[in-house]
Amino acid sequence: MNIKKLLPQLLTLLVVILVFGFFSYNAQINMENRGITFGYGFLSQESSFDVQFSLIEYDGSHSYFRAYLVGLLNTILVSVIGIIFATIIGVVVGIARLSNNYLINKTAAVYVEFFRNIPLLLQIFFWYFAALRALPLPQDTEPMFGVFFLTIKGFFVPAFVWNNLDIFIYSIIAAIISIIFVRIYAKKKQEKEGIQTPVFSISIGLLLILPILSFLFGGVDASVEIPVIKQLSQSGFTYEGGIKLPPELISLALALSLYTATFIAECVRAGVQGVSKGQKEAAASIGLTPNQVLKLVVMPQALRIIIPPTTNQYLNLTKNSSLAAAIAYPDLVLVFAGTALMQTGRAIEIVSITMLTYLSLSISISIFMNWYNKKIAIKEK
């Protein structure tokens, strides 16, 4: 019986090992025959190409490994922005689909059906090429609130120039730690005495007061640097100073969030509808206010239904961000599996690193979401 169960498993394992072994052997032989060497030593060589947009200091005199980090951070940046906006839009639209208001309900439905049924790459091209052409040139743009400039060359926003930034950051960390303590205290108090503490208002207060104190007494100082128009030639202009968000990042983040939000909206709708009506009625009958019903009864149960499929959407969004290569956003695929691969010709090495990186990114998101899912799952006592 045991052998019967074990044998197919062992055979499968053997076949997997054989297949992998055969392919790597085959690749080795073929590369040897063609005089191609294999190795990851190139990662420390000078990359000698520049990247348009980078979160860390980088130029062509840095190594290929640094270029890899630049691409990876850009991928993470657009994924995080995408996940945040997709979640916000998704939750709003998902709840709107449950609304009794005909107009809101139908608008949300049309949005979902429209955006989830058009291929993502097409949407990215639309937001980049069609919307980009509609944006004004730097010299023609109308500033928003006098300091934001949306142009075809990017979205120029003011930057903060900090003095003693570290003290400011410490004050925020201190605020977060005290909020955690307040929550623990509030929970204990409720369990013992049944009195609820306004945790939310206290948290907001702490988050505001501590940083303000750091301004008043900690020597923290911030000034705003507003972008200034700069003439490059008789007809060419750009903005200098401030922070520049490249149009590639904006279009990609927009396309990813609008697309993924449709799926998240459906997850949210399914989750809320999945909580039985009797639960709400029972909660109301013991005197909970509608807000409390939503917060304490409906949402905890709906989240259990919402989280697992939403995790998949987060994973999809992260992987879909690799379509960035189509519109010149310097993500991992464009910088590393694109330019670096081309300049070094090391296809097997670079593709293997890129695959492993996406795998690790996905697994990290999975692990985090599984942890969160476990946390909110029913704890049987």
Next chain:
Amino acid sequence: MFKYLKQLTSLVAMVAVLFTFTTETMAAKKSKTLKNTQKKGFVRCGVSQGLPGFSNADAAGNWTGVDVDVCRAVAAAVLGDANKVKFTPLSAKERFTALTSNEIDILSRNTTWTLSRDADIGLTFVGVNFYDGQGFMVRKNSGISSVNDFKAGVSACTNLGTTTELNMRDFFNSKGIQYEPVTFEKADEVVAAYDAGRCDTYTTDKSGLAAQRIKLSNPDDHIVLPETISKEPLGPVVRQGDSVWEDIVRWSLNTMIEAEEYGVTSANADSMKTSDNPAVKRLVGAEGELGAALGLDNEWSLRIIKQVGNYGESYKRNIADTGILPDRGPNELWTKGGILYVPPAR
């Protein structure tokens, strides 16, 4: 027990299939490429995704261009028919992998010959069929008339993964100008972004600028700056390790250039068999046994000249008459002030 037997046999079958698949692609032995090409009956040629004058397909799918003609010349030499070519359009990113992984046998895709490409990644460059250099295109109304007019903050659109990207950095760094590189995978996307105003300048090989300019919405509003910032010798590439095939491609290209030098054209090639000049007679296969050295018959070069034409004819047909670069510049014969100079076929 039979149930597992069935699983087992299907697994064995799967592995067997994998083995037969891959043994076929293993190790190109000496001139295996030639043997395979003759067996298949066509030359597998990698070209660009559409660069007028170099490799461009019309609505009916007929490929034309000077890069295309190199492959046609090889087909004429090896198979006797210049039309027996299968063209595979490749992006800059795909091109070398396609060649080293045996998808194609010649890469003739406006590819710059550099040391690292030649030596490091299993490729061999066989010659130069177009001497090019990198330039810049700007809007006429910008008033920029020289690369010295660029100012810090300039954004430059180009193709990713090309020598262009590296030259651009060298150039702007040497001038001490901070710039913004915007790199796309496809040339059409570069053109679209530049056209929309995303970039102040579009930089690539000058021949490419001339060819892509006609795709802009108002070609007359743009000019190519006079300066050339790099050397870009473009030429066909083959896999490393098949020296016979390498020689065939190299001498097919050389034959076209030498034919122009001796005035042999597609029209007069046959009559040149009775020429007084032994070099001309060798070129059209009326003297010597040059074909045998390459493993071909003696008419191979005659077929190239008759079916494809000499280099001058190819240039005129594809690049000059289409208005891309009427002036041959360095791509003129060495006897006429250019730098086209090939070793003698003897």
